[in-house]
Amino acid sequence: MTEELRCVGCGAVIQTEDKNKIGYTPKSVLEKGVETGEIYCQRCFRLRHYNEIQDVSLTDDDFLGLLNEIGQNNALIVNVVDIFDFNGSLIPSLHRFVGDNPVLLVGNKVDVLPKSLKRTKLKQWMKEQAHEKGLRPIDVLLTSAQKSEELDTLLEMIEKYRNERDVYIVGVTNVGKSTLVNQIINQTAEIQNLITTSKFPGTTLDKIEIPLEDGHSLIDTPGIIHHHQMAHYLGAKDLQIIAPQKEIKPKTYQLNPGQTLFLGGLARFDFIQGEKSSFTAYVSNDLLVHRTKLEKADQFYEKHVGELLQPPRKDEIDDFPELVGFEFSIKEKTDIVFAGLGWITVNDPGVVRGWAPKGVDVITRKALI
Template sequence: MSEEREYVCHGCGVLIQTEDPGKLGYVPESALTREEVLCQRCFRIRHYGDIGTVAQDPDLYLKKLSEIADTNSLVVQIVDLFDFAGSWIPGIHRHIGNNPLLLLANKIDLFPRSVKWGRLREWLMEAAQGLGVTPVDVVLCSAAKGINMDKAVQAIEKHRQGRDVYIVGTTNAGKSTFINRLLRDLGGEEKDVITTSPYPGTTLDAIRIPLDDGKAIVDTPGIVRKDRISEWMSPNDLKVIVPSSTIHPKVYQLNDRQTLFLGGLARLDFVSGPRQPFVCYVSNRLYVHRTKLDHAQVFQEKHHGELLVPPDKPETLPPWTKHVIHLSGKEKEDVVITGLGWISCGKEKALLHVWAPEGIRVVTRPAMI
């Protein structure tokens, strides 16, 4: 490679190198003459849909995030509305210093049309405040479908006040898709600038996109959260568990001593309580199986990796662990399995056992819908 100039990948921001095809940033030397230099990985993602895994350094990404505290900028956190608990950046208020935060809730297109957006926006504001942040605004949008992008642009321009804009979020929250849509809608680009894929960790280094006033939009690497199940999935399994179209909730009226399997990734045991509805908000492609609790363990051992998929290879995940959940009966509650979805429970007291791979976060919250 020429020593006179360093190249960075136009798609993911990684430093380009021509020496080792097995390492990140590789391109053949002849590719350096192109107007748009893409590393081999980004080239294969864009042209062949090859979304192979990459080694990621969560601590390095958090360090880059913390550098924002030393800037004077607007911070835009993109959260996956379908996986809010798993796509929130823990302790973000400590990383961004005194900079204002605008919350953009992406993937609104996945929610049923019956959902009231005003109520959802209030829920998000309350949830953010409970996590230690008061956003300057909350905007519901869909980068993939272009929904409410005009409101997102207006909010960014209103609150940036001539400053740089840092786009932050966890892996797979939709940051790069949002920026590409933003640039297209503003008339600056006819095609994607930043490489996107459904696999976590596509953006590998900060990508700075100049604005007309001398400032910039900065796309940062996605923060890795190993406590959500999507981070453990292969590319093929991700296609099953990550929703790509409007969710059709699966409703089950359960008596106690019944069990729901969410593919081969999690299991809910309704141990005791009055008959009530359990509504599964998961990808339409994910198989949900109902059975009797007394038969659940034998059924799991017999069908895990066959009928109960994904994953095709259960041994690739940590062993399952049990979470004991007591529903208060005072309000409707969601049982959230981060990176997979949630189950909305009826307004009745109940004892639940939720099984998920060890280390995967399982929480309850006031019902989102």
């Protein structure tokens, strides 16, 4: 029986197969570590040498244990969600675990939203959606892990609400949580009264504690896997395509009833009934949108998915879920939201249908723009 090797930083069992899981170390690095007698997982190595936190995922059971711990401590909870996948990036049942602890809800990636979108409208919608899920955030904040000026407001909010308590930062995978934490560390390294980053007292298997000046900690937790995220059906290259990197440029289409728009091969929008009208797609600038006739849409998808319609790529379509349709009767200007991709604004009354991979949400909301 092979002896288990463990990371000297966090105690995780070393493995070389999956870089997204706890304990990952590249094989070449492991061999050197065995020679020196000091084996660090990649996460601890980067934390130790670069003050950089990498996201890892926990199993559902592991994360439930962590949530129980949060509920038993007196702390501020900072829940980071993805503005483009709000429902898919909410932690299921978080409200049952936080106890009396306040929750600050942080919508990440605000920098890529069109400037015409009213931030107050978006924050109100996020608050309403959170309430529907049983979560009562003490405040809602929009931020960007990529823009330092947005971080100042986040840090002020954390100080305002933490009241000399620990701060737990939680979120599902792929919401940009670790990028946000790294920005916090870089931004506050020279601020005397906030986060001290000169040394970390050590990491644990399930979280990283960043000491605060008053003896409390900002605690970064691993991302939980939410099984209904669009991101889980895609590879790293395709994630770059669907996740907007720059401000979205809206694409407007004049459609007659009986026409269909494909968002790559990931989603589909059918205009079933109504007067000729304009429809505006708010998706990543790199995601190609194709128009076709509704009556031929099924055959068009079957023929072109993985090639003209991608992502997904041709070698991924065998594992890609079937698209499932949701029909809506529209009375007023409405957004059809494809979780993880963006949305299409329907300007006039009519009947439409939105399609997404099985398990991924298509929902409506009053138009934000």
